[in-house]
Amino acid sequence: MTPSKPFPIRPFLLALYGAGFLALAPSLLAQKPDVRAKVIAPSGLAAGSKETLAVEMTIGPEWHVNSHTPSETFLIPTELSLAASAGTLSPVRYPKDVEKRFAFSDKPLRVYAGTVRFETDLVVPPGASGKVTVSGSLSYQACNDRQCYAPAKIPLDASLAISAK
DSSP, rough: OOOOOOHHHHHHHHHHHHHHHHHHHHHHHTTSSSEEEEEEOOOOOOOEEHHHHHHHHEETTOOOOEEESOOOOOOOOOOOEEEEEOOOOOOOOOOOOOOEEOOOOOOOEEOOOOOEEEEEEEOOOOOOOOOEEEEEEEOEEEEOSSSSSOOOEEEEEEEEEEEEO
């Protein structure tokens, strides 16, 4: 009788583990929140003018982000940070939040859901010409009724032409 070769258990387990992960991967990826943001600005700026800039945040269905002023101190606020290469920006005007009750909380929480708009005013200096670059980020933590993702940031950039007044 010839001795049989041992079954290669380690490669078998690695293959099985990998197959299991691949089977779960689509459902894990499908759970990732869809959160987007874009800068909405006038097509042109006039030197010496004050123009409203907006950042529009779209939060996918079944997801929410905490308000800029969350209900609890341990919750991570949504914050918009912008800087302009010329001129000055006013403080950000945050949208009105909504109070919602979730399975993980005994009381309603202040959140943003759907599409929300953040606004600021850009004062363009008199005599300015060329372009103004506005850049920054929108930081948030997306959650659904069962889980929260790690805090994230969306980079924001816009280049705006300045016309003579």
